[in-house]
Amino acid sequence: MRIGLFATCLGDTLFPEAVKSTAVLLARLGHDVVFPPDQTCCGQMHVNTGYQREPVPLVRRFAEQFGDASIDAVVMPSGSCAGSVRHQHEIIAERYGDAALRAGVSTVKAKTYELSEFLVDVLGVSRVGAYFPHRVTYHPTCHSLRMLRVGDKPLKLLRAVEGIDLVELPEADSCCGFGGTFALKNAETSTAMLQDKMRNIAATDAAVCTAGDSSCLMHIGGGLSRIRSGTRTLHLAQILGSTRTAPYALTEAAR
Amino acid sequence: MSTFLGMPATPPRSPYGTGNLRGDRKFPKAAHDELRNEQLRRNLGKATRTIRTKRLGVTGELPDWEQLRDAGSAIKTDTMNRLPELLEQLEQKVTEHGGTVHWARDGAEANEIVARLVRATGSSDVIKVKSMATQEIGLNEHLESIGITPYETDLAELIVQLADDKPSHILVPAIHRNRDEIRQIFLDEIPGVDPDLDNVPAHLAAAARAYLREKFMTTKVAVSGANFGIAETGTLSVVESEGNGRMCLTLPDTLITVMGIEKVLPRYQDLEVFLQLLPRSSTGERMNPYTSMWTGVTPGDGPQDFHLVLLDNGRTAALADTIGREALNCIRCSACLNVCPVYERTGGHAYGSTYPGPIGAVLTPQLAGMDAAEDDPNSSLPYASSLCGACFDACPVKIDIPSMLVELRHQHTEQSGTTAEKLAMKAAAGVMKRPKLFAAAQKAAALGRIAGGRDGTISHLPAPLSGWSDSRDTPAPPKQTFRSWLASAEGAATMSAAAEEGARHTADDHEEDR
Numbered sequence: 001m002r003i004g005l006f007a008t009c010l011g012d013t014l015f016p017e018a019v020k021s022t023a024v025l026l027a028r029l030g031h032d033v034v035f036p037p038d039q040t041c042c043g044q045m046h047v048n049t050g051y052q053r054e055p056v057p058l059v060r061r062f063a064e065q066f067g068d069a070s071i072d073a074v075v076m077p078s079g080s081c082a083g084s085v086r087h088q089h090e091i092i093a094e095r096y097g098d099a100a101l102r103a104g105v106s107t108v109k110a111k112t113y114e115l116s117e118f119l120v121d122v123l124g125v126s127r128v129g130a131y132f133p134h135r136v137t138y139h140p141t142c143h144s145l146r147m148l149r150v151g152d153k154p155l156k157l158l159r160a161v162e163g164i165d166l167v168e169l170p171e172a173d174s175c176c177g178f179g180g181t182f183a184l185k186n187a188e189t190s191t192a193m194l195q196d197k198m199r200n201i202a203a204t205d206a207a208v209c210t211a212g213d214s215s216c217l218m219h220i221g222g223g224l225s226r227i228r229s230g231t232r233t234l235h236l237a238q239i240l241g242s243t244r245t246a247p248y249a250l251t252e253a254a255r
Numbered sequence: 256m257s258t259f260l261g262m263p264a265t266p267p268r269s270p271y272g273t274g275n276l277r278g279d280r281k282f283p284k285a286a287h288d289e290l291r292n293e294q295l296r297r298n299l300g301k302a303t304r305t306i307r308t309k310r311l312g313v314t315g316e317l318p319d320w321e322q323l324r325d326a327g328s329a330i331k332t333d334t335m336n337r338l339p340e341l342l343e344q345l346e347q348k349v350t351e352h353g354g355t356v357h358w359a360r361d362g363a364e365a366n367e368i369v370a371r372l373v374r375a376t377g378s379s380d381v382i383k384v385k386s387m388a389t390q391e392i393g394l395n396e397h398l399e400s401i402g403i404t405p406y407e408t409d410l411a412e413l414i415v416q417l418a419d420d421k422p423s424h425i426l427v428p429a430i431h432r433n434r435d436e437i438r439q440i441f442l443d444e445i446p447g448v449d450p451d452l453d454n455v456p457a458h459l460a461a462a463a464r465a466y467l468r469e470k471f472m473t474t475k476v477a478v479s480g481a482n483f484g485i486a487e488t489g490t491l492s493v494v495e496s497e498g499n500g501r502m503c504l505t506l507p508d509t510l511i512t513v514m515g516i517e518k519v520l521p522r523y524q525d526l527e528v529f530l531q532l533l534p535r536s537s538t539g540e541r542m543n544p545y546t547s548m549w550t551g552v553t554p555g556d557g558p559q560d561f562h563l564v565l566l567d568n569g570r571t572a573a574l575a576d577t578i579g580r581e582a583l584n585c586i587r588c589s590a591c592l593n594v595c596p597v598y599e600r601t602g603g604h605a606y607g608s609t610y611p612g613p614i615g616a617v618l619t620p621q622l623a624g625m626d627a628a629e630d631d632p633n634s635s636l637p638y639a640s641s642l643c644g645a646c647f648d649a650c651p652v653k654i655d656i657p658s659m660l661v662e663l664r665h666q667h668t669e670q671s672g673t674t675a676e677k678l679a680m681k682a683a684a685g686v687m688k689r690p691k692l693f694a695a696a697q698k699a700a701a702l703g704r705i706a707g708g709r710d711g712t713i714s715h716l717p718a719p720l721s722g723w724s725d726s727r728d729t730p731a732p733p734k735q736t737f738r739s740w741l742a743s744a745e746g747a748a749t750m751s752a753a754a755e756e757g758a759r760h761t762a763d764d765h766e767e768d769r
Contacts, residue, residue, distance in 0.1 A: 007737045009687065013697045014730060016737035020749075023741070027753035030761035035741055038690040048642060050664030051680045057688035088661075146644035175596045179641025186639060187722025189286050192296075192600040193641070194726065222727030225712055 001123075002032045004066045006076040008214070009041035015214040021241030022077045022115055025128060036065040044084035047092065049181045056096045059089045063104030066112075073122060074112045077237045079144030079212045082114040087147060114144060115237055116212055120153040126160045131244040133163030137206035138236075139197070139220065141213040142175050154212055154236055161239060169209075170200045178219035194223045201231055207250060212236045266571035267360055269623040274362040274393040274568070275421070276623035278607015281635035285605040295431050295602050302430050303593045309539025310590060310649070317531070326528045327652040331584035334521060335574060341486040341519045342565060348489025352551020354561040359513075361568045362392030368564050369394060369478060369511055373403055376509050376560075378476045384493055384500040385409035386480025387587055388513045388566055390422060390609040391622075394478065405478070406470045408499040410463055417444035423603030423611065425589040426537050431602050434459060467499060477503035477558070481514040482586070483529060484563070487522045490550045491563065494533060494543045504547050510558035515566050517574075517583040529586060532651040537588035569622030578662045579621040584652045585614050591646035591656060597639055606639065607632055613646035613656045620663055626670075634671075637663035675719075700732045707731020 003026055011019045026033050042062055043055030062085065066074045076082055086109050093105040119125055138158060144150045158166050177183065177193025197220060201209050209224070209231055211217050221233035232250070242248035269276050278285060289295060314320050334341060346356040359365035369389075373381055381398065383389065383405050395405045395416070407416040411429040415422050418440045422428030429437070434454040441448055441459065445466050452462055479500065483492040491512055493500050504510060520529070534543040552561050573579040592598045592612030603611030608619040616636040625634040637660045646656040668677060686692045706713050711731045716724040723729070740746040 009693075012737045013700055014732055016733055016735060016740055019737040020740060020746075024749060024753045027750055028757050028760070030757035030764075032754075033750070035738070037738070040687040040690055040693045043684070043687075046680055046684060048661060048664075049676075049680065050637075050661070050666075050668040051677070051684075052665050054680050054684040058684060061688060087658075142641070142643035142645075146648060173645075175641050175643035175645070177596070177641060179643070182638065182641045183727075184719055184722050186283050186286065186597070187725060188283070188290050189597055189600055189639075190641070191726040192290055193596050218730070219727060222723075222729055225728035226714070226726060 001072045002034060002070055004068075004071040004074045005033050005035050006039055006042075006062075006066065006074055006081065007035070008076055008078045008081045010218070011077060011214050014218070015235065018077050018214055018235035018237050021235070021237040022075070025237060025241045026075065029123065029125065029128065034071065036068075039065045042081045042084045042089075043092070044081060044088065045180055047084065047088045048179075052092055053096055056092060056101075059092045059097070059105065060101055062089070063101065063108050066108050067104050072111065073118060074108060075115060075118045076112075077115045077212065077235060078214065079114045079141050079148050079150060080215060082112055082117075083143040083147035085109060085112045114148055114150060114212060115240075116144075116154040116157055117148060117150050119240075120156055126156040128157065128160070128240050130161040130240045130242055131163050131247055132161050132239045132242045133165075133247075134208055134250060135165040135167060135204075135206045136208045136210055136239065137167050137169040137201060137204040138172070139169055139176065139201075139209055139211045139216065140172055141211050141216045144212045145173055150212070157236070157240060158210070162244075164239075167204045167206055170203055171196070172200075176216050176220050178216045180215070183219060190219075191223075194219060198223050198227065198229065202229065206231055208232055208234045208239070210234050210236050210239055266575050267567065267569070268572050269391075269569040270361050270363055271623075273366070274391055275609040276391060276569075276619055276633075278632045280607065281630075281632045282601075282605055282607075282639040283635065285607060286601040286639075289601045289605045292602075294433065294436075296600065298431055298433050299599055299602055302427065303599050306427075306539055306593045310536060310593070313535045313539055313541055317535070323528060323531055324651055324653050327532045327586075328584065328654075330520065330525050330528060331586075331652050332581075334519060335517070335580050335583055338516065338519070338574060341521055342516055344486040345484050345489060345519050346563075346565070348486070349491075349551055349561075349563050350489075352489050354489070354551040354563055357562060357564045359564055359566050359568070362566070365392050365513055365564050365566050365568070366394055366397040369513065370398060370401055370403065372509070372511050372562055373398070373476055373478075374401075376476050378403075378474070378509075380404050380406065380470075380474045381476045381478050381511075382406050382408050382470050382474045382503045382507065383412070384477065384479035384503045385412050385428075385495065386478070386513065387425060387609060388480045388515050389478060391515075392513070392566065392568060394513070406467075406474070408467055408470065408503055409495070410460065410497060410499070413463060413467070414440055417441070421604060422609070424592060425587050425610065425612070425615075426592075427589075431604070467502075471499075471502045471506055475507050476509045476511070477507040478511045478513065479504060481512050481518055482533065483526060484514050484519045485521075485523050485526070486519050488550055490523065490548050492526070492546065492548045494530070494546045496538060496540075496544050498545050501545050501547050504549065505557050507558055509560040509562075510549075511562045511564065513564045513566055515568070516570050517585075533586055533588050536586075536590040536649070536651040569624075572624075573618075573621035576621065578659055579617075581654055582614070582617045582621050582659060584654055585618060586652060588651055590649040590651060594645040594649045595640075596643060596645070597641065601639075606636060608636075613640060613660075614650075614654065616640060617654075617656055617659045617663065625663070625667060634667055637667060694736075694738070697732075697736045697738075701734065701736070704731045704734070
């Protein structure tokens with residue numbers, strides 16, 4: 001398959017390791033990974049904060065970059081960005097776009113996937129040859145869970161990882177409190193939610209908390225770092241990308 | 256819809272200053288205080304967790320729960336699409352059965368109508384059935400201001416009233432109180448209560464019962480709300496757990512019901528859907544203990560004088576809004592409150608409205624407006640959500656609350672003039688629509704490594720990001736972005752090695768297939 005990789009603005013800029021793992025993983029599985037060079041951002045932050053005119057050019061750019069018929073699927077290591085492409089781009093195009101944009105958006109929407117659903121639903125694989133001999137707990141991010149309905153697909157992938165000690169996170173499906181600009185506009189409520197999430201993570205005694213969204217992990221990881229927790233955060237793609245020949249070393253510095 | 260001269264340009268909103276649809280502080284400020292209340296946090300956490308678990312148990316056991324939700328949603332949507340005709344039908348049927356119907360444009364009008372009706376009976380007291388509509392319009396405060404004493408008879412509403420407090424939950428108004436606090440409120444406020452009263456729930460309930468029995472037996476006028484009003488028959492209905500409502504609905508001579516116009520249902524048979532959806536979603540019970548229904552007046556049985564006050568108070572304004580219309584489908588079950596992580600931490604008072612939680616964050620600005628330019632507290636409500644979507648999943652009539660919050664945020668930014676945030680959003684979009692500029696901005700961000708110090712984390716950020724950095728470290732931007740890695744020799748080598756491995760795997764697979 002020819003896969004268009006969308007790095008997401010946050011992944012490209014702040015969490016490149018998660019995107020690298022995604023690219024390498026898809027190539028390792030025998031697929032042709034292309035990176036349309038003029039991609040930037042899906043516009044989710046704008047829409048969720050109440051701005052719908054401003055992201056019109058971003059929606060248009062996304063449709064242009066990934067609309068090419070030679071691209072069979074668009075894959076991204078983010079449930080919330082995939083949710084934005086599937087559920088918000090149409091709203092923007094309908095309100096402020098033209099017929100061409102509406103057509104482009106609906107073409108791209110139909111072939112857009114978050115990483116775990118692409119692997120399990122489209123490729124039909126759950127064992128990707130990963131090796132990760134550490135204690136791990138999984139936080140299902142809200143947009144993966146409720147916008148995309150990825151269900152237990154990430155868990156299927158994790159269970160098939162060689163060497164992993166996967167432990168269930170208590171109250172897993174409650175929101176971590178990130179919510180984009182919610183974390184700024186309602187910082188104290190967001191922090192209260194984060195602290196409960198961190199308490200549940202601590203109860204698992206996991207070395208790593210993983211998820212399918214770098215944004216939620218930035219929030220949870222930022223909190224864990226602040227309290228000098230012994231648990232770190234790592235994107236799901238990085239665990240799936242870790243192999244016996246090139247294992248992810250927990251001791252290596254984050255960057 | 257045709258337009259004619261003299262037609263009001265905008266339907267009426269709930270008026271400023273009447274009722275309880277607007278707090279005096281914005282959500283983040285109110286939440287700041289509530290979050291400090293450890294007792295509140297513990298009470299709420301325990302209560303919402305309990306109801307959540309119960310609800311999942313009783314909805315999970317119904318094989319057709321999803322179809323019931325679809326049916327509820329469809330009936331409500333149909334109702335809103337032909338609300339005027341259904342209301343006229345309801346009025347006609349209630350009148351045919353000996354009731355009197357009154358129309359109230361807003362809370363102030365409804366309060367005046369009820370006050371006039373109570374005065375006409377000569378009674379200076381009324382007993383009340385728990386009712387969100389009368390909370391919304393501040394009826395108790397209005398009656399008290401003219402010398403009429405309202406007595407709440409729902410146990411939780413009574414606790415709130417005795418403590419001179421405000422309800423903080425649609426279904427469990429005193430959810431923020433524990434039994435020690437309730438014991439103290441009863442000792443302080445109920446005349447003649449046993450001074451040795453302890454905090455055992457049964458004893459607390461007995462104290463309230465003794466107090467309320469006397470009110471039921473002596474008060475001649477009752478005021479209620481309505482969960483449903485059936486257009487086809489003119490039947491009104493109240494569902495409850497305690498039976499105190501039934502006492503009010505049957506013992507007095509005069510019954511005055513205040514009903515929001517969105518509570519009408521087309522057919523009697525529609526109750527079969529809602530009487531399954533409502534108790535399971537709200538209290539986590541298969542059926543509520545008491546369902547009362549009455550149609551007009553019945554000679555020699557129950558109240559002989561029945562009045563129905565149909566309340567608009569911003570509902571036609573919501574109806575006129577394509578997205579706001581969906582908020583009127585709400586059946587006030589409070590399932591969304593009990594699953595909301597924001598509500599669970601801040602409690603209901605932070606929302607400043609009779610309707611707290613996710614549905615309140617949508618419904619309150621719809622009914623009472625949100626004047627962004629005037630710094631209206633209601634304009635902070637659409638942002639009081641992390642958009643986690645748990646409310647949408649829990650809603651028995653499938654109201655898409657997260658999408659509505661996003662839409663209200665959009666309406667808010669469209670109303671407000673130029674703000675620093677708007678300029679920042681425009682600037683960000685301006686950079687992101689130009690890939691070269693975006694790449695340059697990424698390079699500039701990498702300079703932020705300097706701020707990262709030795710351990711590669713940033714612990715202090717300037718306003719407006721300081722709210723973030725108060726409780727979270729931020730990783731310093733890495734040396735290399737993904738795209739620059741991909742363009743580098745290392746990136747190219749890594750990707751081609753992975754591709755070779757992929758080609759081998761694919762060949763092996765073909766080998767195995769053979």
